[in-house]
Each structure stands twice: as C-alpha cells, then as structure tokens.
Amino acid sequence: MAKLIQSDLDHCLDVTRRGKSNLWFVGRSLPGPRRAMFASAYASMRVVDDFVDDEFLVLPDDERLRRRSDAHKRVDGWLTSMEAAICGNADPAKMEIAFPDPRIQRAVAACFDGGDIGPGPWQLLARSMHRDIDETPFGDWDDFIDYCEGATVAPASIFLYVIAADLNGPPSTADRLPAQAADCVRDMAIFCYLVHIARDIIKDAAAGPALLTIPDDVLHTHGLTRTDLAGAVRGGSDRRLRDLISDLAARAGDYRLRGEGWRDRLMPLLGLRERAAFGALMTVYGALHDRLKDDPGFALDRDPEQREELRRSVLAAADIPF
Template sequence: MTDLSGTDLTRADDFAFCRDIAGRANANLLHAARLLSPPRQSFFFATYAAMRLIDDTVDDDFLRRQASQREATRSAMLAEIEGWQAQALGISEEGPLPSQVVRALQATAHRSNLSDGPWTGLAGAMRRDVDEQPMPDWSDFLAYAEGATVAPATIFIYLLGAEPAESGFFWSLPHPPEHYARDLGIFCYLVHILRDFAKDAARSERLITVPDALIQQAGLQKSELPLAVGARDPRVGTLAEDLRQRAAGHLEAGRRALQDLKPLIGRREQFALSGLIGIYESLFNRFSADYFSSMADAPALEQQLRKDLLSSHPSS
C-alpha cells in the first residue's frame, strides 16, 4: 500500500494543513478519528477538511448575511459549491478549496473506491441552504440529513471497514458504507441539534434545521424560537422531547446495523466506533432530564467524555 501518512515534506505539510482546518470544528467525530491508524487519519482529515470548508462558508458566511446581500450573492455561492464539488470528486483542480486540501484528497480519497455519494450529498444539502428552501416536514429533514450529516459519517464508516490496497484503500464489505452510516449519522445529528439549539437560535433562525411541522406541533413559530429559548419556554422542551424520541428510533436502527459491522472490522476500529457512539449516547441520555439544564451541562459532559475516550485508547 502507498504510504498515506505523509513521509515527504510537502505531503506532511498538506495533511497538517487539513488537520488544522478540521480541528477547528472540535467535533466528536474528529476525536474518534484520532484513534485510527495514521493512514486512515490522513484520509479522514483530508476529506473532513474539504467538507468543513464549504459548510463553514455557507453557515458562517453566506447565511449570516443580510437578506439583500444573500440575494445579491446567491448565484456566486451556488457556483462556488459547484466548483467545490468538482474538486472533491477529482474532476477539476480549480475551485474554492486550497491547493493543500486538493493534493491531500488526491493522495487519499481519489485513490480509493469511496463512492461519489458523500460529495454529491453534501453539495446538495449546501445548495438547499443557499437556496433557503423551506423544511416543512420530517421527510424534508431526512432528505437534508442524507447530505448534511450522513456524508461525513459515511466516510468515517468507510475508513473503519476499508482495507489497505495497492493504491490506497478498498471497501469490500457486504453492504456499502452508507448502509451502516445512515442511522448513526442521523442520530448524531439530532443530538447535535439538541445540544446546540440555543446557540443556533441566537445566531440565526436559518441555522435551525428543524421541520416547521414539529415546531408548530409544539405550539411555536420558527421566528419565536430565539426568545422562547431565552425565556426557557416549556414549549421548547416539548419540541426537544419530540426530537429526542425520533433520535431514539434512529439509535435503535443504527445499533442493529453496527452489530453487523463490528465483527468485520479491526479492534482499533471497533474501539473508535464504540467510543464515538458512547459519547453521543451519553449526551442523548442526559437530554432525557430537564432540557434547559441538559443544554447547560452538555459542554462539560462532552469534554469529559472525549478525555475519557482518548485516555483509554487500547494498543493496536
């Protein structure tokens, strides 16, 4: 197998650049990925950095502009997503991604049999955000989540099950990575929403990816959510419980899929997977109590769970 850990100076710099970008998110997925072997880590951080860059551009830049600015720059933002997708798929080297990330992708994802699905899925979700498409009901949420959260989860699962090959990695398990990643990704995404609800509501209602129907069933309107969260309105707790119940269904389905996956992957990979799920399950269980207290407690709990995961890393 070709060495993907960055033995020459340029490649090492490229992967360090990607790791720095990815690390800004401080996501649980990153902590779990740090438990993998160096070649798998390099692959993960290259792909995650590419995804992080376009997601941050949309969420932290475009969606936070004034309405008139969003309208004036919408076409340019959609073109940027198009260019990003071409780079991510290896169709073009030109686009918004830095050259370091492009080279890191060429050394990892583009030398594997990872499908186009994660890239096209995330690009579709980003286009939906930029177009400011409404999210009326649960089916719309699930369609959005296929790109927004199942995409990075699919790459993580791919790296747990793919085997080293002559030119990179090769997946040959009975089902595609998406089969094992889908419910896991949606469950984790719903926990993210529960954890970050107050922060997202304060930044912009456009960052709240909860279907209108669920908000209305709780007796609220989307525009009311920032004030309702600040006032500890019990209707927010009602909405949170609805999301939690839906997350429970995806957790159950995800467990079944992962039971099939675990015997097919290595010990180190099993540990990384179990550790990641353990963090999210602990947060999920904490949200069964008073929701507003849970939100306040979540950062400290999450930080401790990450420390516990990294400190208990087994030998390969």
C-alpha cells in the same frame, strides 16, 4: 500513485480541529494512514459547510439575496474540484487554483487514490449546501430526512469507509462491508444529528432562522415557528421549548435503536483501534442523548462547560485524549 505532502495533511488537520467536533476527537485516535484519509475528507467537507453557514447565511437579508448566485457557483466549484480529486483526474496545475483550497484537494487525491469510494458523498453534501443557500424551508419530516442525506449521512459514510477500508492496495471496502452498512450509516448519522440539533438549540436559534434545520411541522406541533423559537430560547423557561427538545430526543431514540443494532454487526469487521474510535463516537452521542432524555433543560444551560465535561468524561473512558 499520488504522494501525500505533509504540509497539505497538516493544513487538513488544522481545518478539522477548528470546530472540535465529536468526529474530530475520535478521528485523532485512528492509526496514521486512516487518520490522514479522515482528515483530508473531513476538511474537504468542513470548508464548504463553514462557507455556507459562517460566511453566507450570516449576511443581512439583502446581501444574501444579492450574493446567492455567487454562493451557488462557489459550491459548484468546490464539488468540481472534489470530484476530480476522488475520481483521479485532477490536473496538478489546476489544483493550484482549486476552490476552496488546493492543499485539501491534493490531500484528498493522495489519500483516496485508486479507491472505490466514488464522489457520491460529496455530491450529496453539495446538494444540501445548495438547499441551505436557497434557504429552502423544511416543511415536514421527509424534507428533513432528505436534507440529512447530504448534511450528515454523507460525512458519516466517509467515516465508516475510512475505518473499514482495506489499505493493502488502493482503498477499498468492496469485500469488507455488508450491503446493510448503508442502513447502519443512515440510522446512526441521523441519530447523532438529532442529538446535535437538540444540544445546540440555543446557539442555532440565536444565529437566526436560516440556520435552523428543525422541520416546520415539528415546530408547529409545539406551537412554535422558526421566528419565535429565538424568543423562546431567550426566555429559557418556555415549556414549549423543553417539549420540543424532548420530542427531538424521542425521535433520535428510534434511529439510535436501529443504528446500535447495525453497529453491533459491523464492529467485528473492524480493527481494534478503528473499533474503539467507532464505539467512542457512538458512546459520546449516546451519553448526550441519555442526558437530554432525562433532562431537556440540559440543552438550555447557558454554561457550555456542563456539556464539555460530559464529553470529556466519555472520551476519557474510551482512552481518547480530549
């Protein structure tokens, strides 16, 4: 069995804390072995997403066109290294040159050695990253949901695997999770993603149309396009923008209702600390969702401290350090 190197784990923990996401905060509260699994898997996904969003999509138009093929190759290289780590056939010598970072590949290989998770979540994320690189438009809601399978359902499925797996031998959820767990992950992940989109609409619109994942048909319903959404955000008081946030919150509510039903069935299958982490994650997003429903203008507040204070209070109530 591959041995986890502490410096590799420390590097993964550094990568996961960069964005200080809600998932990172609750992941810190997991017991040791599960925290290591979560950190390595989340870091492996964080690096490829950061490459696409923060390195490639922010380039000027002509530069993105010139470097698009290379960007696809980098994502392919990332996926190859992660498939090798998950499937247990990573060559230690090749790990030294693996993209994006051999430390992450080694940590994933050690934490998931012999497990039954399979490479599916990483393959789905790669598919969504390729779509981002191609800047394929989201024409309708079905396009958006298809994209979500990699962008948010895949990381969520890993999180559920980590908190539910039997670790008495090689990691396994084969006899611990019902078949409906996949439906739970999908509904809850899409709920959280929609809340995230509504909450960060100012930041994403300012970054440019390439980073907006709101489907065109939803924008058109409110008389908006990707291009003029940025103008509406700068104005801040545009009624169309508030209506759009209300729309996203309402759509999120449908997924929340179903997801919370699945959550209640899954909770008894988890350990005490794992249950607390899972519950805290959903409580944070639930509190954000409630606030957005009550006041769509909450997402347009230029002072991020309000949002941070809400998250801080929810995590504190769940006894999770901020």
